[in-house]
Amino acid sequence: MSKRTVRTLGLAAAALLLTACGSSGQIGDSGSTSTAKKMVLIPGVAAEPFYISMECGFREAAKSAGYEVDVQAPAKFDAPLQTPIVTGVLANKPAAVLIAPTDDKALAGPMKQLKDAGIKVVEVDTKLQDTSIASATISSNNEQGGEKAAETLAKLVGDKPGSVLVLNTKAGTSTTDARAKGFETAIKKYPNLKYLGQQYTDNEPDQAASKVTATLSANPDLIGVFATNLNTGEGAATGLRNAGKTGAVNLVGFDASPKQVQDLQAGVVQALIAQDPATIGKLGVERAVAAIEGKEVKRDTETDLVAITKADASANEKYFYKQAC
């Protein structure tokens, strides 16, 4: 019997003893700490190129650090679907969990259970409002992404005057709000561009299409659109196509999934602001390892974003998101 097994058995016995004593507690409490050399990634949603790319970075880094890995994703970006996964992972007692919480409050309870069970928690991509639970947070600097979008748009437009529009998802979505805010700040530097403000689309492509064509009716001088995520970008491209304005109105999208890269190369989208999910996954592992080994952990890290246009697409291939590792 290895030392580890003995220790695990001892802990299990202690846990049983605690239960037998009838000590009061919460569901998920067990009093034991984790020992297995195992790490789990819980992305926000399954099968999305952004999270798949993050998973690739995670797997690679965790394996080279000598950890066994597992990835458990909810079918939708939805707190009620992610919560049972968190509690399920808890039962396996990994040493660390990397998670993209799908709600900044609803996931606080389940994630605190992880922490209370001695599992190190690292937030990747999204984060909780309560900063006392995770050991570290790695996320994209979304505001910087918005600024990059404004700068790229200004570069594409040149000296021409015109109006620009931001398509946001739902009011109160922290990531896309930060992107819109960054864009708004940076676009002021260009006096030839008139900022029309943002429109919310409920994250529905058909609403994004309709808001783009409505804006075109009201402002025929529309020269640029910044779509803050995949769905708004898809809708904006459809709206511009219907209006016969593809290419005439510069469309800047966010993220770089295969379909978006295809659209960039086909000239439907003029620029993409790509995050660096693989690095987020890799840094997440590094922070988790530091926390497990009791070393000092850098609490907050923001990874850089990169603007990709058709002209420099081939040089930035490493930023394209992957459908599989």
Added chain:
Amino acid sequence: MTPQRKSLAKRLVGTNTLWIALVLLLLIAVFGALRPDAVLTVFTLQTTLVETSVLLVLAVGMTFVIITSGIDLSVGSVLVFSGVTSAMTMNSLNGGDATNAGWGVVVVGLLVALASGAAWGLLNGLLIAKAKIPPLIVTLGSFGAALGAGQLISNGSNVSGVPNVLSNNLGTGTTFGVPNLVILAAVVTALGALLLGTTRFGRHTYAIGSNEEAARRVGIGVTRHLMAVYLLAGVLAGLAGFMAMAYFRVASVTGHDTDNLNAIAGVVLGGTSLFGGAGSIVGTIFGVFIPAVLRKGFVIVGVNVYWQPIAVAIVLVAAVWFDQSRRKARDRS
């Protein structure tokens, strides 16, 4: 449904659709007065029509369902499922990417979309009419299941590779200036209106919605008819999925979460009773366009973004309240 013959003018005023049509015209007039240069243009007309086509096709099926005093919450998910199966079939027929596929492949894709929609419609119909489970529960189930199934087979991501011949012709093409997508939606709507207004199928639909037991006793095959109605709603949702795919050039697995509610809202706005037995396709057309015109108009005249959903909600509720109080007044007289 009035027993005596009244004059044409009186009958027109008595119909629900006239009033809701006036609301729509009023909205257009108000927006038109505020920004005549931007609202009253061919461009705005074209884009508004195109953007409402998919929803209109869903709403035609929904009208039949609601007239039978049923409900179908699954249409948006069936739309997603049909789009995904259709796009994936077309892709697999073309070695993984159907972007340059020909008409033959597109026809197969259409058939797959219709069959996918029909399968879910039939399942809904069987569970509602044969197993007698309430439609709200059955279609709430298929709302989740169809979306889940769509995500399962697409592995949760949007399916691209929609044939160019499809998206260039049906998606963005026009005939004599009228977008082809609008023509298709108009044909479907006209056929739906004829089916509901002039055929025995339509009369039976009203009869079942008025009183299911009475309909059964006079010898209408209620079980069979209800199955046919849900099958129709499913097939139309499948067609809508095919249209949405042509329009967006991708079969989306997200972004159709509220299609069902939008379709129901359009149908109810159009004067169809949620309790069944009354309603019309013509009303549904106006009902579907009111929210579309509102959303578009608010952006054009520059209403604050946070006010937009509130204003849409107020107009929707006010229009239905107006319609109902007018109907009550008519019933009393």
